[in-house]
Amino acid sequence: MNEVASAAARRQLRQEIRTRRRSLPASHRIAAADALANRLLALPLAPHSGYVAGYWAMDGEIALHAWQLRLPRECIYCLPVLCDDQTLRFAPWRSGDPLCTNRYGIPEPDVSASSLLEPSRMVMVVMPLVGFDDHGNRLGMGGGWYDRSFAFRQGSAAPPWLVGAAFALQQTPPVQAQPWDVRLDAVCTEDRSFKFVSVSP
Ligand SMILES: Nc1nc2c(c(=O)[nH]1)N(C=O)[C@@H](CNc1ccc(C(=O)N[C@@H](CCC(=O)O)C(=O)O)cc1)CN2
Numbered sequence: 242m243n244e245v246a247s248a249a250a251r252r253q254l255r256q257e258i259r260t261r262r263r264s265l266p267a268s269h270r271i272a273a274a275d276a277l278a279n280r281l282l283a284l285p286l287a288p289h290s291g292y293v294a295g296y297w298a299m300d301g302e303i304a305l306h307a308w309q310l311r312l313p314r315e316c317i318y319c320l321p322v323l324c325d326d327q328t329l330r331f332a333p334w335r336s337g338d339p340l341c342t343n344r345y346g347i348p349e350p351d352v353s354a355s356s357l358l359e360p361s362r363m364v365m366v367v368m369p370l371v372g373f374d375d376h377g378n379r380l381g382m383g384g385g386w387y388d389r390s391f392a393f394r395q396g397s398a399a400p401p402w403l404v405g406a407a408f409a410l411q412q413t414p415p416v417q418a419q420p421w422d423v424r425l426d427a428v429c430t431e432d433r434s435f436k437f438v439s440v441s442p
């Protein structure tokens with residue numbers, strides 16, 4: 242299959258996938274969030290303790306609430322916070338903790354700057370995405386937030402483990418990696434898990 246290479250092709254692919262994703266029926270979303278949680282918890286790289294990052298689903302993204310609720314007791318669920326240096330930090334968040342909205346209208350923990358955690362503190366990061374291919378390439382919303390925040394993983398091993406979460410319909414033909422792209426270690430959908438690295442026990 243032809244590689245998706247040009248910026249215009251990526252833009253068009255993003256729009257098509259986002260439109261299809263938004264039109265998924267609620268019944269599928271509910272079952273998919275549950276199946277996703279099972280798959281994320283069953284990954285060989287899934288941690289038993291430490292900080293794990295999720296996201297607040299928007300724009301029809303697959304939801305993480307089932308995973309958050311079923312995490313091992315020693316794992317601390319965190320949400321991303323947009324920072325002025327154009328990278329993400331993370332903050333622990335449980336249902337009921339205060340939230341504010343960021344520039345995209347996405348809720349994020351309402352905490353002081355001093356309690357934000359660096360991306361390198363995470364053991365596992367479940368990343369939102371628009372599209373993914375079977376090599377672990379990720380097409381995001383186009384802001385470069387995750388690539389900038391986890392650029393250090395281009396030259397170093399996990400942790401943090403980087404795991405994409407998506408509906409199966411978000412799989413794309415091979416996407417040409419950009420120089421700044423950070424490859425995913427795994428992708429979980431409601432249907433299957435893709436593992437792009439080997440994990441020693
Ligand atoms: N749930 C979730 N949280 C996330 C991300 C994500 O993809 N999903 N991000 C992943 O990086 C970061 C935010 N990045 C984003 C980048 C662009 C747009 C967006 O809506 N863009 C609009 C137009 C731009 C605008 O409104 O200013 C669009 O494309 O329609 C949203 C989030 C951090 N948090």
Ligand SMILES: Nc1ncnc2c1ncn2[C@@H]1O[C@H](COP(=O)(O)OP(=O)(O)OP(=O)(O)O)[C@@H](O)[C@H]1O
Pocket residue numbers: 379380381382383384385386387388389392419421422
């Ligand atoms: N490590 C980096 N250093 C500097 N700029 C970067 C880096 N990573 C990405 N960018 C910038 O971000 C822009 C958007 O990148 P890209 O289209 O790959 O975003 P994305 O992965 O789709 O977005 P997101 O991570 O927000 O979902 C790029 O044009 C690039 O200029």
